[in-house]
Amino acid sequence: MVGVLDEKDDRHASADGKEKTVDGSIARLARMIGRDAAELTLPEWREVARWFSEQQLRKIHDAASLVAGPMARDVPIVGAGTGRWQIRRLAKRMQRRFVDFAEIIPADDAVRGEASSVAPASAVALLAGFQL
Incomplete structure (x- = not known):
């Protein structure tokens, strides 16, 4: 959804066993947060996906800061x-x-x-x- 992964890197079936299209990803993302895919527009869903990506990066950043601090x-x-x-x-x-x-x-x-x-x-x- 955020356009950074190459399709060949995605080696596993989707969590719900359905297609790995943008629409399929939106449906899975919507279910994760208890919503329906039709409730937001594509740009809004992309923003939700970017938010999750940012949260992931923040967790990694916090841990990396602890490790890299003395380096x-x-x-x-x-x-x-x-x-x-x-x-x-x-x-x-x-x-x-x-x-x-x-x-x-x-x-x-x-x-x-x-x-x-x-x-x-x-x-x-x-x-x-x-x-x-």
């Missing part, structure tokens, strides 16, 4: 996985350099994004000596 200001924030777009926002908010795991993983260019989306498995594979 030097030049220590970057590394983002990996399908949510790295959100971590890029976090780095900007924390005024730290962002490093995308996809850019530093030693893998073929064709699979870097995919390898980043499954970063823990990619890291284990690299530690075990496999080439990505």
Whole structure:
């Protein structure tokens, strides 16, 4: 709904088993807050989705601030996985350099994004000596 996830990153069925369209997402979001999808316009539903995204980022920011507090200001924030777009926002908010795991993983260019989306498995594979 907020237009930041690539369709290939969405690997699981929707919570209600229905289509992953904008209308389907609106219906699920509406149910989450006890409303009917017809009660708001598309721009209003997008604003609700952005609000949830912001709440998620605030929780991550609070936790990251506790961890990063004693670290030097030049220590970057590394983002990996399908949510790295959100971590890029976090780095900007924390005024730290962002490093995308996809850019530093030693893998073929064709699979870097995919390898980043499954970063823990990619890291284990690299530690075990496999080439990505």
